[in-house]
Amino acid sequence: MTRLAAPLVACMVVAGCASGESILQAGNDPPPATTTTTPAPPVTAAPGETLPPTTPPTVATTTTTPLASLPPCPVDALDDATSPVEIVLWFGLAGETETALIALTDEYNASQDRVVVRIENQGGYKELIDKYVQSSQGSRPDVVMLPEYVVQQMADSDTVIPVGACIEASGYDTSAILDRALRAYQTSGVQWSMPFNVSNPVLYYNRAMFEAAGLDPDEPPVSLEELRAASQALVDSGAASYGIALDTGVDSGGGWYLEQWLARAGQLYADNGNGRQAPATRVLYDGPAGVALMADAQALIADGLAVNVGDNPAGRDALLKLADPAAPAAMTIATSAALSTVLVALTGGLIPGFTPDQVGVGAMPGPGETASATVGGASLYIVADQGDAQAAAAWDYIQFLLTAQSQSTWAAGTGYVPITEGALDLEPIKSLYETDPRFKVAYDQLVAGTDDLASLGPILGPQREVRTVTASAVAAIFGGADVASSLSGAAAQSTALIADYNARN
Amino acid sequence: MPVDATTAYDSPTGWRAAGRYALLVVASVVVLFPIYTTVVAALKPGNKVLVNPLVPSDFTLEVMRRAWTEGDLGAYMRNSAIVTVIVTVVAVVTSVLSAYAFAILEFPGRNVLFLVFLATMLVPLEATVVVNRRTVDALGWLNTYQGLAAPFLATAFGTFLIRQVFLQLPRDLRDAAAIDGVGHLGFLYHVAVPLVRPTIGALAALTFLSSWFQYLWPNLITTEAARYTLPAGLKFLSQARLDEPNLVMAGVLIGFLPIIVVLLIFQRQLVRGLTSGGVKG
Numbered sequence: 001m002t003r004l005a006a007p008l009v010a011c012m013v014v015a016g017c018a019s020g021e022s023i024l025q026a027g028n029d030p031p032p033a034t035t036t037t038t039p040a041p042p043v044t045a046a047p048g049e050t051l052p053p054t055t056p057p058t059v060a061t062t063t064t065t066p067l068a069s070l071p072p073c074p075v076d077a078l079d080d081a082t083s084p085v086e087i088v089l090w091f092g093l094a095g096e097t098e099t100a101l102i103a104l105t106d107e108y109n110a111s112q113d114r115v116v117v118r119i120e121n122q123g124g125y126k127e128l129i130d131k132y133v134q135s136s137q138g139s140r141p142d143v144v145m146l147p148e149y150v151v152q153q154m155a156d157s158d159t160v161i162p163v164g165a166c167i168e169a170s171g172y173d174t175s176a177i178l179d180r181a182l183r184a185y186q187t188s189g190v191q192w193s194m195p196f197n198v199s200n201p202v203l204y205y206n207r208a209m210f211e212a213a214g215l216d217p218d219e220p221p222v223s224l225e226e227l228r229a230a231s232q233a234l235v236d237s238g239a240a241s242y243g244i245a246l247d248t249g250v251d252s253g254g255g256w257y258l259e260q261w262l263a264r265a266g267q268l269y270a271d272n273g274n275g276r277q278a279p280a281t282r283v284l285y286d287g288p289a290g291v292a293l294m295a296d297a298q299a300l301i302a303d304g305l306a307v308n309v310g311d312n313p314a315g316r317d318a319l320l321k322l323a324d325p326a327a328p329a330a331m332t333i334a335t336s337a338a339l340s341t342v343l344v345a346l347t348g349g350l351i352p353g354f355t356p357d358q359v360g361v362g363a364m365p366g367p368g369e370t371a372s373a374t375v376g377g378a379s380l381y382i383v384a385d386q387g388d389a390q391a392a393a394a395w396d397y398i399q400f401l402l403t404a405q406s407q408s409t410w411a412a413g414t415g416y417v418p419i420t421e422g423a424l425d426l427e428p429i430k431s432l433y434e435t436d437p438r439f440k441v442a443y444d445q446l447v448a449g450t451d452d453l454a455s456l457g458p459i460l461g462p463q464r465e466v467r468t469v470t471a472s473a474v475a476a477i478f479g480g481a482d483v484a485s486s487l488s489g490a491a492a493q494s495t496a497l498i499a500d501y502n503a504r505n
Numbered sequence: 506m507p508v509d510a511t512t513a514y515d516s517p518t519g520w521r522a523a524g525r526y527a528l529l530v531v532a533s534v535v536v537l538f539p540i541y542t543t544v545v546a547a548l549k550p551g552n553k554v555l556v557n558p559l560v561p562s563d564f565t566l567e568v569m570r571r572a573w574t575e576g577d578l579g580a581y582m583r584n585s586a587i588v589t590v591i592v593t594v595v596a597v598v599t600s601v602l603s604a605y606a607f608a609i610l611e612f613p614g615r616n617v618l619f620l621v622f623l624a625t626m627l628v629p630l631e632a633t634v635v636v637n638r639r640t641v642d643a644l645g646w647l648n649t650y651q652g653l654a655a656p657f658l659a660t661a662f663g664t665f666l667i668r669q670v671f672l673q674l675p676r677d678l679r680d681a682a683a684i685d686g687v688g689h690l691g692f693l694y695h696v697a698v699p700l701v702r703p704t705i706g707a708l709a710a711l712t713f714l715s716s717w718f719q720y721l722w723p724n725l726i727t728t729e730a731a732r733y734t735l736p737a738g739l740k741f742l743s744q745a746r747l748d749e750p751n752l753v754m755a756g757v758l759i760g761f762l763p764i765i766v767v768l769l770i771f772q773r774q775l776v777r778g779l780t781s782g783g784v785k786g
Contacts, residue, residue: 094744120728123740127724134638139647349552
């Protein structure tokens, strides 16, 4: 039994982040009102109409942040330290991912005598963000692992040393690191953090049902047309009640479908290059591409080919719909990081009659014939003003976590995607990918994406709030509401949130 | 008690009683249902939880054992116990002292001050939590027991509760004691406190209950595993695995045990203490 048990965590961890606080407020300023009361006038085109090309307004948003104006990274300070430097990492993982991080950190601590890393679990990303925001300079950690949706807030918080500064100062060779993973955490040319635990949504399906419906279980649907055809076959044959279980959770379907599909279609989700050339000022997902994609999804549900499981707390409901004895779905979309947990759970007999071998994993279906996905998961930030030796120690530790060997060990122990070149040639991930290719799907669809700004996905100041608004619109659409007006309403609200955020920063 | 209900069916008031009991039964079911599902889930193996979730089967204590060892609940419960005991003891002492001042002592502005005191009951914990967090941070009390306990060491509710019963003590008692040369502290210790013991017991039990499962505050001021309290431990347990959805149920059940013990000990005081203040003697 492969007890590589990884995290349900990823899905739960993600689900744990209900917060929308601006990390920005990490200083001692009183928290400002976080919600806007007056929604901005809809800037979007009328339903169905094409959006005007977005010209970035001439507000202070087009300035690029020169690295020189940011805190420097004193990479040599470790050499001057006379005794081992102790640093603290805050993280928000649980279960097997936590175990894997502890093991990796122990290995680092044992491998050298200049740095001692102490890692402290803050009980989930939401809690972690809350505590980071509330902490004064003296009580912050030295390194902090934060989810992908806080990049802009961390950049605006003035509490981090950009990892890019350390890369420059130490002459670190980034060519071994997956370019897309690095770029995911860049805005305006600044590398804010170092990607570490990378995951993305994949298709989980029941191979036995595919066979019963006369489908090839080794060829899961890749495009939306194939998804529809496969669902039709599954429903018509009676192999399953529904083709696919969709959901509207903020940290799952409600956020993923639009973000992932637009990225894959090469369409921007937000202006200013998805907020990567300059802070975004508005979202664009209510354009024709977004409307067409969501209309496809809505039609799946309306035609009885898909079922909406709703909020999908902790990412469980969509997965459990595959095992619903009354009205099962044959497929669902869930985080790749849940795979080993799913397999372990089935091995333990959680669902009678559903064996681990019956679980198929494919790329997340989407527009076009080529599967690809944006970078999800979390990255590591070096906290500023904790002392030169601490910053240098943090950088040393991060470099260790990014070695090919560390990434191989980490990916195999958790289900995350290895992002360092050469990791795939090293044990234990080498054997795992060979013996169970299901684990490699997330990796393949990550490297398949291109490096253009649309494909990298958006970076927004109030990203989590925008996701919440968008997920509500997705829920309405799945419930039968008009696609174009639901999306333009959500887009107007999102744009208002962004305007409010930009006004405060 | 059900006997009363059945034998009273003949009279019209019996019907009323039956209706009342029916309501109580419904209310009890609503209240007890989540507890029932927790207990059932905690006492069966992980792979049986999704099969007939409401029916007990394959009784085992193994899940409880694993929740205790794997979840390291002992350490978290120790922290919870330390904080809860500190909070309970100190809050009772401060409540008794301030209640005595407001009820027995005479000083200018007493009523205004008491009103201000009471007004703080209207301010929810969430409203003050940020300021308190900064204060505790500035004191260097993050990740300490004193930091965990500090905001709860004096409460308007406790003061109010005890003041109400102190007000019912006959004035003559204090006068007689004064004539005998007994000071305020002596009177408080030898006369007043023994007379209102049920209310004090009730306050102690309530403080214990509210402190034991606190989540928000401990979560904000602890960043080190060595000071995490029980709810944080349960959160870790709930995230741990998909294949054992009942591990956290078992953990919750373990966390409940001290509360049940306290309730059993203080049950009488709790009921008597809370009602005694309401009757004007």
